[in-house]
Amino acid sequence: MKNRYLIPIKILEKQSLSPGIIEFLSGNEVVLLGYHILPDQTPLGQASEQFSEEVEKKLTSIQKVLEEKNVEVEKKIVFTHNEEETVDRIASEEDIDGVLLPNPSMKIKKILIVLTDPGEIDEISLILDPLVRDEKYDLTPVYLGEDVGDTHQELVDYLNKEGMEISDLSTKPMTESELLEEVGNYDLIIMGDVKRKLLDIFSRELAKKIADKSLGPVLVTLGRENKLA
Amino acid sequence: MKAGENIEGDAPGSRAREDTEETVVYEEGVELERTIGLIGGLTIGIGTMIGAGIFVFPGLAAGEAGPAASLSFLVGGIIALMVALPASELATAMPRSGGGYFFISRAMGSLSGATVGISLWFGLIFASAFYLIGFGYYAIEILLEIGISSGPNLVILLALGFGLVLIILSVLGTENTTKLQNIIVILLLIILSVFVTYGGLNAAGLFGNASIPEQFFPFGLIPVFETAALVFTSYLGFAQVATLAGEIKKPEKNLPLAMVGSVIVVTLFYVLTIIVSTSVFGSLTLSQFGETAIVEVSRALFGPIGAIVILIAGLLATVSSANASILSSSRAIYSVSKDALVPKKLSEINLRFGTPHISILSAGFFVLVLVTLNQVELLAEVASFLHLIMYGLICFSVIFFRKMDLDWYDPDFVVPGYPIIPILGGIASFGLIYFMDLKSQLVGLSIMLLAAAWFFYYAREIKLRGSV
Numbered sequence: 001m002k003n004r005y006l007i008p009i010k011i012l013e014k015q016s017l018s019p020g021i022i023e024f025l026s027g028n029e030v031v032l033l034g035y036h037i038l039p040d041q042t043p044l045g046q047a048s049e050q051f052s053e054e055v056e057k058k059l060t061s062i063q064k065v066l067e068e069k070n071v072e073v074e075k076k077i078v079f080t081h082n083e084e085e086t087v088d089r090i091a092s093e094e095d096i097d098g099v100l101l102p103n104p105s106m107k108i109k110k111i112l113i114v115l116t117d118p119g120e121i122d123e124i125s126l127i128l129d130p131l132v133r134d135e136k137y138d139l140t141p142v143y144l145g146e147d148v149g150d151t152h153q154e155l156v157d158y159l160n161k162e163g164m165e166i167s168d169l170s171t172k173p174m175t176e177s178e179l180l181e182e183v184g185n186y187d188l189i190i191m192g193d194v195k196r197k198l199l200d201i202f203s204r205e206l207a208k209k210i211a212d213k214s215l216g217p218v219l220v221t222l223g224r225e226n227k228l229a
Numbered sequence: 230m231k232a233g234e235n236i237e238g239d240a241p242g243s244r245a246r247e248d249t250e251e252t253v254v255y256e257e258g259v260e261l262e263r264t265i266g267l268i269g270g271l272t273i274g275i276g277t278m279i280g281a282g283i284f285v286f287p288g289l290a291a292g293e294a295g296p297a298a299s300l301s302f303l304v305g306g307i308i309a310l311m312v313a314l315p316a317s318e319l320a321t322a323m324p325r326s327g328g329g330y331f332f333i334s335r336a337m338g339s340l341s342g343a344t345v346g347i348s349l350w351f352g353l354i355f356a357s358a359f360y361l362i363g364f365g366y367y368a369i370e371i372l373l374e375i376g377i378s379s380g381p382n383l384v385i386l387l388a389l390g391f392g393l394v395l396i397i398l399s400v401l402g403t404e405n406t407t408k409l410q411n412i413i414v415i416l417l418l419i420i421l422s423v424f425v426t427y428g429g430l431n432a433a434g435l436f437g438n439a440s441i442p443e444q445f446f447p448f449g450l451i452p453v454f455e456t457a458a459l460v461f462t463s464y465l466g467f468a469q470v471a472t473l474a475g476e477i478k479k480p481e482k483n484l485p486l487a488m489v490g491s492v493i494v495v496t497l498f499y500v501l502t503i504i505v506s507t508s509v510f511g512s513l514t515l516s517q518f519g520e521t522a523i524v525e526v527s528r529a530l531f532g533p534i535g536a537i538v539i540l541i542a543g544l545l546a547t548v549s550s551a552n553a554s555i556l557s558s559s560r561a562i563y564s565v566s567k568d569a570l571v572p573k574k575l576s577e578i579n580l581r582f583g584t585p586h587i588s589i590l591s592a593g594f595f596v597l598v599l600v601t602l603n604q605v606e607l608l609a610e611v612a613s614f615l616h617l618i619m620y621g622l623i624c625f626s627v628i629f630f631r632k633m634d635l636d637w638y639d640p641d642f643v644v645p646g647y648p649i650i651p652i653l654g655g656i657a658s659f660g661l662i663y664f665m666d667l668k669s670q671l672v673g674l675s676i677m678l679l680a681a682a683w684f685f686y687y688a689r690e691i692k693l694r695g696s697v
Contacts, residue, residue: 012580038583039402041556043563044261045253045325045475046576046585049242052259078252080262081407081476089251089262 002072003130004029005219006096008087011058012036012051017065020105020187021217026069028130031094034059035078035086044079052077091222097127098190098221101211105187108217112186113141114179116206124192125158127221140186143173144206176206183214190219235688239569241696248324253475263478269407270483274470274491276414277557280550281363282463283421283499284543285605287506287523292516294456295447299503301456302463306496308661309464311654312620313492314644315627317485320471322630322640323697324480328472329619330564336626336633338694339570340684345619346565347680348673352615353558354592356465358599359608360551361388361395366520367543374537388600392551396593399555402584406552413549420542421498428505428530443511451664458664462609463499465616466553467492468623472560481641505530520605555596559588570688607672610665614673617658624655637697 005025009015011034017025034055038047055077063073074094080086091099111131113124131137141156174182183189189210211218234240247254253261265273290298319332330349334342365388372383446453470477470487477483506515506526518525521543528536563576563585579586599608628648630638644650662670 036583038578040405040407041399041559042402042578042584043475043560043576045567046563047578047583048255048259048261049567050578051580052255056258075258077259078262079260080264082262082264085264086262 002028003097003127004031004095006031006033006087006091006094006099007102008033008035008090008099009059009062009102010035010037011055015102016058017062017102018104018106020108021100021102022065022069022071024105024108024188024217025066025071025100027071029072029074030066031074031076031090031096032059032062032066033076033078033087033090035080035083037080037083040081044081047079048077051079096222098219101207101218101220103211103215103217105216108137108187110138110186111140111188111190112183113139114144114189114191114206114210115141116144116192124190124221127190127219128158142179142182144176144179176209180209180213183210183216186214186216188217188219189214190221192221230690232690233692234690235569236686237569237572239573241568241691241693248480250479253325261475263476263480265407265473265477265483267478267483267486269411270470270473270477270487271491271494272411272414273473273553274467274487275418275494276410276549277466277469277553278464278491278495278550279414279417279421279498280463280466280546280553281360282460282550283495283502284367284523284539284546285363285520286460286463287503287526288515288518288520289522289606290456290460290503291507291512291522293448293459294452295445295512296443296504296507297446297450297453298456298460298507298512299500301453301460302499302503303496304454304457305461305464305661306492306499308457308461308620308654308657309467309492309496310489311650311657312623313467313488315624315651315654316468316471316620317488317642318627318640318644319623319630320474320484320488321481321642322638323474324477324484325475328474328560328564329468329623330561332471332626332630333619333622334568334693335695335697336629337622339568339688339691340681341622342568342693343565343570343684343688344677344680345622346561346570347683348615348677349619350558350561350565350592351595351676351680352465352612352619353554353561354595355599355608355615356462356612357392357551357554357558357592357596358602359462359605359612360547360554361392361596361600362603362605362608363520364388364391364544364547364551367540367547370521370524371537371540371544374540385601385603389597391548392593392597392600395548395552395555396589396596399552399559399589399593400579400582400584400586402582406556410549410553413545417542417546417549418494418498420538421502424527424530424539425498425501425505428509428526429501431530432505432508443507447512454661454664458613458661459606459610460499461613461617461661464492464495465612466550468616468620469553469557469560472557472564485642555589555592558592559585562588562592568693569691570684606666607669610669611672611676614662614665614669615676617662618673618677621655621658624651624658627651633695635695 059075066073078086207220330346333345365384368387467488509526515522524536524539527539565571566573566576
């Protein structure tokens with residue numbers, strides 16, 4: 001089964017997709033969001049007149065590279081004063097499984113899966129499904145928070161059931177600072193984003209912290225509504 | 230010059246295709262995010278208006294009209310309201326950036342449009358200069374309050390210095406300007422609320438300090454209108470909300486609410502502030518306090534703390550108005566340059582800072598030159614003159630649009646009392662100009678003539694009437 005990812009790219013700030021990410025995406029679907037943030041006082045219309053063409057050109061070149069890897073690509077261009085509002089809106093308009101924050105990565109092998117809430121197991125396993133089958137990734141699940149409950153075990157069971165070797169398994173829950181020290185050792189971080197208002201903010205903040213600390217890509221899963229239903 | 234093009238061979242840019250509640254959609258796949266909600270729209274309107282006007286004028290106005298100065302502010306507010314209503318109809322019919330210039334150019338054609346659009350740019354420049362001088366007066370009072378004596382030209386030097394800072398910040402594209410503006414507006418509203426509530430009770434004699442009895446119209450009725458013309462600068466700003474139409478969420482609802490709402494809020498505060506001020510001191514004493522008279526009123530009501538709080542409020546208010554006007558000026562230039570009425574280069578955005586640096590710098594240059602004139606009343610009146618021309622034409626534009634019977638003209642908000650309100654609003658806007666000083670009228674008129682001359686030189690082949 002294919003996954004459909006939203007990839008927001010600040011394209012005029014020279015952000016692009018690195019080889020590791022392009023490889024990781026192969027065979028999936030992607031909504032490429034090329035966006036540009038402008039100060040409150042700048043008319044967006046002027047920005048779009050001046051820069052649309054360049055953004056379009058750059059997105060198209062990324063699109064070509066992705067299509068060679070058998071990725072289905074849809075492009076979007078947005079000029080905005082508010083980054084989060086834009087990414088959130090596109091994420092809810094487009095039917096996607098996750099948002100990929102595209103920090104550079106040469107090769108994706110070791111993947112850290114961060115759970116913060118038992119409810120995430122379903123959506124994370126949806127994303128993991130295609131990855132697990134691929135057998136080329138090392139998956140490490142960790143649970144962030146105080147009480148593990150069964151969530152951690154469920155995930156391990158799920159990965160085992162799929163016949164997946166799980167390396168370097170963390171057996172106890174982690175604190176945020178422990179997690180942030182760990183993230184640098186992985187090529188990709190996958191984390192849940194339960195659609196509850198408070199957690200939403202929490203995981204967005206966390207995703208940013210992780211992205212800053214690990215310098216690598218972070219995938220925030222959303223759980224496509226029709227898939228869950 | 231070919232038909233439909235300006236002297237450089239540019240034609241008006243393409244317009245957006247479609248509007249949603251959250252975005253403006255351009256050609257294939259390009260969207261502009263709407264990020265301003267109702268509160269944001271209200272604070273933009275209030276923040277632009279509630280600036281220098283109320284902090285600079287009470288003394289001057291009381292000197293001209295006596296206690297009836299409160300009536301002058303009320304007249305100004307009613308005119309603003311009669312313009313805000315038709316402007317709301319137009320803004321909901323054309324919910325993209327453009328504002329007054331856009332409405333007029335589409336209703337009356339490119340000559341009127343260009344004249345108004347370019348004049349408005351100068352109007353905002355005059356307004357910014359006026360606000361900066363207001364800032365200078367407040368800054369100097371603060372220096373006096375903390376015991377630093379001032380030199381003769383310090384007001385202008387402070388105004389110039391701070392103007393320069395604002396211009397540089399605008400070019401650098403400071404983040405969070407909106408948040409800061411919101412905080413300033415809320416702070417100002419709180420300070421003014423305390424001021425008018427306590428002052429109002431005081432004036433009513435509740436604290437044993439019944440107001441000084443005085444004739445309400447010591448100089449008759451004419452000065453009331455002359456003063457209204459002077460203080461109308463305090464109402465410039467509500468129509469700026471319409472220039473942000475493309476960035477406001479749910480524009481069909483939020484635009485009218487923001488425009489009409491902000492006019493009503495500031496009118497109330499202005500009128501009450503003047504009533505309180507003229508009741509604490511006689512209008513003669515008040516006028517002798519000059520540009521910072523309201524500080525003395527607050528000192529009399531609340532002691533030294535009151536003076537300091539109002540001084541700080543005055544600083545914040547003048548800064549927020551000056552800042553808003555400088556920024557509006559680059560939007561004003563953008564809307565005329567989009568239609569190729571001035572060189573497109575003027576509104577170009579600097580990729581590094583994300584700001585229209587050329588338009589900010591050129592506006593900034595004129596602002597600083599005008600500050601050196603140190604003519605508070607002239608600057609204020611010319612600013613009002615150029616805005617009032619636009620406001621009057623906005624009112625008549627509603628009638629033009631309805632008569633043209635365009636298939637795309639489908640406003641969500643319909644002006645009540647059509648056609649009486651738009652006609653009254655138009656006549657009142659032009660009428661107020663009649664009461665201004667001759668000098669202000671001549672300066673304003675010259676700017677309009679220059680703008681029209683520019684149009685004939687640069688872009689006479691461009692046709693905009695009736696187009697979207």
